[in-house]
Amino acid sequence: MAETLRSVGIDVGTSTTQVVFSALTVTDTAGLFRVPNAQITATRVLYQSPVYPTPLLDEKRIDAAALRTIVAAEYRNAGIAPGETDTGAVIITGESARKENARAVLENLRDFAGKFVVATAGPDLESRIAGQGSGAQALSRARRCSVVNLDIGGGTTNLALFDSGKFVASACYDIGGKMLRFSADGRLTTLSPAAQDVARQHNLSLTVGQVPQTAQLAQLAKVLTEALESAALGKASPLLERLRTAGSSRHFPTSPYPRITLSGGVADCVFDETLPDFAYGDFGVLLGRALRQSALFAKAERGGETIRATVIGAGSHTTELSGSTVHYSSADLFPLQNVPVFAVSERQEAALWRGDCDTFAQDFAHFLTQTDSPHAVCALQGRRNPGYTDLTRLARALVRSLSGSPLLVILHEDNAKALGLILSGLLRGTPLVVLDNICAGANTYLDIGQPILGGLTLPVVVKTLIMGSAT
Amino acid sequence: MHQQDIQKLTETITKAVLAEIARGAGTPAHTADAPATAPEIARMQSSTPARIAVGRAGARLRTESYLQLRADHAAARDAVLQDVDGDFLARLGLETVLTRCADKDEFLTRPDLGRVFPAESLAQLKAINPEPCDVLVYLADGLSSRAAEANGETILPLLLEGLRGQGLKVGQPFFVAYGRVATMEQVAQTVGAKVVCVLLGERPGLGSAESMSAYLAWNPRPGMPESERTVVSNIYAGGINAAEAGAYLTDVLARVYREQKSGV
Numbered sequence: 261m262a263e264t265l266r267s268v269g270i271d272v273g274t275s276t277t278q279v280v281f282s283a284l285t286v287t288d289t290a291g292l293f294r295v296p297n298a299q300i301t302a303t304r305v306l307y308q309s310p311v312y313p314t315p316l317l318d319e320k321r322i323d324a325a326a327l328r329t330i331v332a333a334e335y336r337n338a339g340i341a342p343g344e345t346d347t348g349a350v351i352i353t354g355e356s357a358r359k360e361n362a363r364a365v366l367e368n369l370r371d372f373a374g375k376f377v378v379a380t381a382g383p384d385l386e387s388r389i390a391g392q393g394s395g396a397q398a399l400s401r402a403r404r405c406s407v408v409n410l411d412i413g414g415g416t417t418n419l420a421l422f423d424s425g426k427f428v429a430s431a432c433y434d435i436g437g438k439m440l441r442f443s444a445d446g447r448l449t450t451l452s453p454a455a456q457d458v459a460r461q462h463n464l465s466l467t468v469g470q471v472p473q474t475a476q477l478a479q480l481a482k483v484l485t486e487a488l489e490s491a492a493l494g495k496a497s498p499l500l501e502r503l504r505t506a507g508s509s510r511h512f513p514t515s516p517y518p519r520i521t522l523s524g525g526v527a528d529c530v531f532d533e534t535l536p537d538f539a540y541g542d543f544g545v546l547l548g549r550a551l552r553q554s555a556l557f558a559k560a561e562r563g564g565e566t567i568r569a570t571v572i573g574a575g576s577h578t579t580e581l582s583g584s585t586v587h588y589s590s591a592d593l594f595p596l597q598n599v600p601v602f603a604v605s606e607r608q609e610a611a612l613w614r615g616d617c618d619t620f621a622q623d624f625a626h627f628l629t630q631t632d633s634p635h636a637v638c639a640l641q642g643r644r645n646p647g648y649t650d651l652t653r654l655a656r657a658l659v660r661s662l663s664g665s666p667l668l669v670i671l672h673e674d675n676a677k678a679l680g681l682i683l684s685g686l687l688r689g690t691p692l693v694v695l696d697n698i699c700a701g702a703n704t705y706l707d708i709g710q711p712i713l714g715g716l717t718l719p720v721v722v723k724t725l726i727m728g729s730a731t
Numbered sequence: 732m733h734q735q736d737i738q739k740l741t742e743t744i745t746k747a748v749l750a751e752i753a754r755g756a757g758t759p760a761h762t763a764d765a766p767a768t769a770p771e772i773a774r775m776q777s778s779t780p781a782r783i784a785v786g787r788a789g790a791r792l793r794t795e796s797y798l799q800l801r802a803d804h805a806a807a808r809d810a811v812l813q814d815v816d817g818d819f820l821a822r823l824g825l826e827t828v829l830t831r832c833a834d835k836d837e838f839l840t841r842p843d844l845g846r847v848f849p850a851e852s853l854a855q856l857k858a859i860n861p862e863p864c865d866v867l868v869y870l871a872d873g874l875s876s877r878a879a880e881a882n883g884e885t886i887l888p889l890l891l892e893g894l895r896g897q898g899l900k901v902g903q904p905f906f907v908a909y910g911r912v913a914t915m916e917q918v919a920q921t922v923g924a925k926v927v928c929v930l931l932g933e934r935p936g937l938g939s940a941e942s943m944s945a946y947l948a949w950n951p952r953p954g955m956p957e958s959e960r961t962v963v964s965n966i967y968a969g970g971i972n973a974a975e976a977g978a979y980l981t982d983v984l985a986r987v988y989r990e991q992k993s994g995v
Contacts, residue, residue, distance in 0.1 A: 278832050293944075293962045295971045357944045404774050424774050585971075585979045645968035648977075676976035681893045681981065 263712050265719065266306070266340070267350035267538045267571065268373055269575020270331060272314055272365065274355035274397030274536075275414030275542075277311040277327060277439050279334040281345070284579065286713055291326030296584040298717040303576040307338035308427065311567060314356055316664030324365045328372060336409030337694035343374035347709055347719050349578040352727075353570060354384045354415030354436065355452075362727045376595045376709040383508035386570060391427070391572025394523035395564030397637060401425025408492055408520040411569055412526035412547070414438035415452070416505055418570075419491055419512055432508035433491060433500065435484050437526045437544025437721040446538065453462035454503055455543075458483060461499070481543070481550035488555045492520055494517065520556070525572075531562050548612050561640040564588070571680075578614045579709075582718045588682020591715065593666055593691055596708045600631045601722075603639045603702040612661075613643070615653035621661035628664060634663035639700045651675070655682040666691030670698045670706070698722065738844045763861040780938045780969065803937045810877035810932065810940035812837070815906065818881050823887065823928040826868060827857055827907040828852050832909035846913040848921075856921045863923030866894050866984050867902035867928065871910030873944075877934025879906075881941040882966055882973035886930060889974055893981030899988060912946045912960070919931055919951040926988050927951050928980065933964065949990060949993040963986065 265284040271277065277646035283304045290297040315326035319643045335342055350369045352362055359365070362381065370379040375576070391397055400422035411418040417435040421428040434454035441450040448468050451459070459466045462483055465474045483499070490497045503606060504510070522530055529535055530550025539545050551557045565572050588594075604612070608620050628636050638658070644648070658669065670677065676696035684692055700706060700722045709719035779795045785796040792800070812835055822828060829852055830845050832838040838845050848856070868890050870883050887904060891948065894901045902924055907914055915927040928947035935942070943966040949958050961983065966976040987993045 293964045295965075295976060404778075429960050584844050587978075616861065634948065645972045646885075646974050648888045651889075651974055670745060674972060677973075677978035678889055679979045681889065681896070685892060685896055 261302075261700070261713060263327040263727060264710070265346040265579070266338070266344065267341075267575050268345045268377060269571045269573070269578075270348075270350040270355050270369060270373065271571035271574055272322070272327065272350070272352045272369070273413055273570065274353070274416070275314060276567065277312045277314045277330060278568060279331055279338075280307040280568070280575040281338050281340055282572075282576045284347070284583065286717070288584070288716065290584075290711060296716055298584045298713050299582055300579070304574065305576070307334075309330055309334040309337070309390075309566065314361075317344065320360050322359050322361055322365045323703065324368055326509050327365060328368065331369060331372065342372055345373065346376060347579045347721070348373060349375040349389075349574040349576075349669050349723070350377060351383045351386060351389060351570065351574045351719065352379075353418075354413050355438070356415070356726050357381045357383075361692060363725075364600040366435060374471070376597075376707065376719070378597070378707045378721045378723055379459075380574075380578065380721075380723040380725065383416065383505045383660050383724035384430045385724045385726075386416075387418035387432055387508075388421045388427050388429035389573035389577060390523055390570045391422060392403055392417045392428075392577035393565055393571065393574070394569035396420065396423060396521045396523075397422045397427065397577075398487060398564075399561075400523065401521075407521055408518040409521045409523060409563060410488060410492060410527075411524040411563075412436060412488075412551075413524040413570070414542070414544075417491070417524070420623060421512065421518065425644045429512055429592065431491060432505040433487070433514040435505045435547075436505055436541045437529070437547060440466070440472075440477075440480075440543035442538050442541050444541075447471055455480070457502060458499070462503075477543070477546055481546045482549060485550040485554050485557070485725070492518070492556060520560040521563045522551075522557070522560050523566045524687060525567045526551075527562060528565040530557065530560075536555065571649060578721050578723070579719045580698065581723065582695040582708075582720050583674055583676055584716050585674065586693065586696060586718065587677050587678035587684065587694040589666070589690075589692045590719075591711050593693060594708055594710045594718065596666075596668075596693070597708070598633065598725075599668060599706045599708070600627070600636045601634050601639050601700045601702070601704045601706055602627045602636045603700065603704075604641075606641070609640055612640075612657045613650055613654050616659050617657040620657070624661055625663060634665065635668055637668035637670055637700070637706050638662060639698075640669065642671035642675040642679075642696065644673055645652075646675055646678070651678055651682055655679060657684055658683065659686045666693050668706075669694045670700060693718065741778050796885040800937070802972070806877070806940045807937060807978060808934035809834075810875040811835075812934045813876050814908070815872050815876040816877050819883070820906050822870075823870075823884060826855070826860075826905060827906050827908050827981070828855050830909045830911075834939070835909070838909035840912060845911040846910050848917050853917065853921050856905070856918060857923040859905050860922040860924075863925075864902035864913075865917065865924070865988055866926045866928070867904075867922055867924035868928045868984075869904050869907060869918065871907040871914065871931040873910065873912075873931030874934040875940055877935070877940045878932030878943040878967065881928070881968075882943045882976075883930065886943070886966065886980075887978040889977030890928075890980055890984075893978060894984060897981065897985045899985065915946065915948060915951040916953045916955060919948075925950060926984055926993075928984055930966075939967055939969055942970065943967060943973070943976075945976070946985060947980075947993060948985060949987050949991055956994075961967060961993045963995070 315323035390411035394667035398409035439455040680694035
């Protein structure tokens with residue numbers, strides 16, 4: 261039994277905008293005589309758009325109309341009508357996420373793409389997606405090793421660490437090719453706040469309107485390369501801390517001997533030695549060259565995807581599947597979109613399993629009033645092998661404390677169907693959704709699509725919606 | 732070569748080998764532990780329940796691995812040979828029904844007797860369930876009493892709750908001692924159950940002695956083809972946990988009842 265989902269990925273980055281369409285094959289991988297286990301068994305890119313420059317109205321705003329025209333044209337080129345996709349993600353990344361109209365642009369594109377296409381933003385999420393799109397995750401799974409991917413784009417560098425195929429950590433820094441931009445005659449036209457800061461710290465004289473000295477540019481590239489080396493090795497440095505993107509994870513944990521892969525537009529500048537200094541009118545080529553000369557990055561591998569890593573990740577890797585033994589009272593409840601996640605703390609969860617729910621009920625009710633959503637999903641860890649009496653105690657505590665309709669519960673461990681069965685007996689008619697095999701932390705939102713494979717599993721996207729403050 | 736020469740050569744080799752072993756005894760080369768690539772080894776170990784990278788002492792297993800192996804083997808034997816705990820059955824309110832096997836030995840050596848009931852057991856089955864029902868679920872020891880004890884307390888109440896929730900008339904469960912899968916034929920005929928599900932212990936391996944399977948069929952009857960049985964296997968903490976399996980089986984049983992067929 262197999263089913264194919266058509267997925268769209270749209271990436272609005274600092275310097276480039278791209279669209280891809282992929283096909284995700286979902287198969288029940290359990291052997292005969294086993295409880296079903298649906299997995300995404302293959303992803304295939306159906307169509308890739310050219311790499312467009314992200315259209316801007318001015319320094320602070322994206323040209324939403326032009327962007328929509330680009331995306332609409334790419335749907336036509338792919339021969340796919342908006343709404344004909346089953347899933348997908350629009351992601352706004354790097355500097356673009358900090359534009360004044362970022363949220364409006366994102367929602368506009370999502371509405372255009374239609375149906376179960378999610379809007380996402382946030383430095384940690386884009387780091388993970390880039391690492392998945394570049395092939396770093398697949399490499400770490402195939403080789404059972406640690407791989408750190410650096411996706412060096414126009415505005416930011418996104419780091420993601422994978423271990424044996426599992427996403428471990430991420431970080432994001434304001435280092436990218438478009439930190440500096442140059443006019444055709446070599447004069448500096450733009451200097452990003454991060455570049456200004458680094459220049460000031462290292463007494464480099466870089467002035468907008470003037471032609472900078474080659475040595476000064478080389479020095480800046482060297483300083484940034486050293487910062488990226490520290491980042492890749494998980495070493496904290498004061499410079500790195502200053503360059504950390506607002507809203508990004510604070511620390512990047514160390515791993516003994518990670519393999520390094522590079523993606524993003526600047527990765528192409530690292531591996532292509534023939535590019536002239538200012539091929540793209542920015543700092544990318546010089547930064548790429550400095551990276552090539554670093555002992556650490558000389559050993560780095562080129563990602564399977566470079567400049568397309570993020571868009572491929574958005575198209576092929578944002579959708580997960582729930583476990584295959586789950587509970588929902590009706591398929592008409594889906595899609596559910598933008599459901600805020602209430603991540604239950606370890607201590608609270610332990611109390612719930614004991615059947616005690618006092619503080620939890622208050623906390624959940626408070627959380628619900630803080631959001632403008634009619635419901636919130638309660639995210640639990642669950643237990644590996646729960647007993648019937650344990651589950652009954654938990655179910656009673658949940659029924660006493662949860663509010664909203666439908667009642668939504670997700671668990672990491674394989675508990676959803678059993679918990680759902682007991683809950684539905686207690687609730688008598690209240691709509692209910694209980695899914696497992698999903699990890700969602702605080703500050704995330706959930707989108708849940710319509711059941712697939714004959715109702716066996718549901719596509720789920722765990723996402724963040726973090727727009728940076730305008731710069 | 733003369734007999735004498737061979738003997739001499741054997742002695743020389745034996746002495747040399749013994750000397751080599753004596754020299755290396757207790758040194759790291761002889762009790763090889765995890766090598767320098769420990770994280771990689773740990774990753775491989777976590778990906779399989781097989782006993783890989785356990786190290787060695789000389790040419791043999793380390794004492795710890797050897798004892799673990801012996802312990803697991805003993806657990807597997809115990810799971811087969813021991814009876815299901817009486818207190819456990821009393822706690823679940825399950826009456827014990829015997830097949831024609833007189834004891835464990837006969838159960839293991841005469842599979843045919845483990846599939847049928849004597850007249851008094853048939854009367855007992857009728858007494859436990861005087862009324863016909865839509866679905867009947869019962870527990871049996873099969874080849875692992877441990878499996879029945881480890882999963883029964885969770886899977887049974889979930890199944891009963893789930894099936895009743897689906898509006899089905901569910902029979903009173905019981906426990907069959909020295910029971911095999913095909914007991915379901917006589918059970919179904921005696922009680923008058925349309926769908927029957929037996930939960931029983933699978934033959935233990937060294938990995939787990941607690942694995943249970945559920946065999947179920949629409950209209951079980953003597954002489955029915957094996958292909959009409961549906962099976963859900965691997966029910967234990969390391970496979971599908973008993974709670975989820977119970978909830979899943981609820982759907983399977985309700986569907987079998989609705990569609991009036993099984994084994995598909």
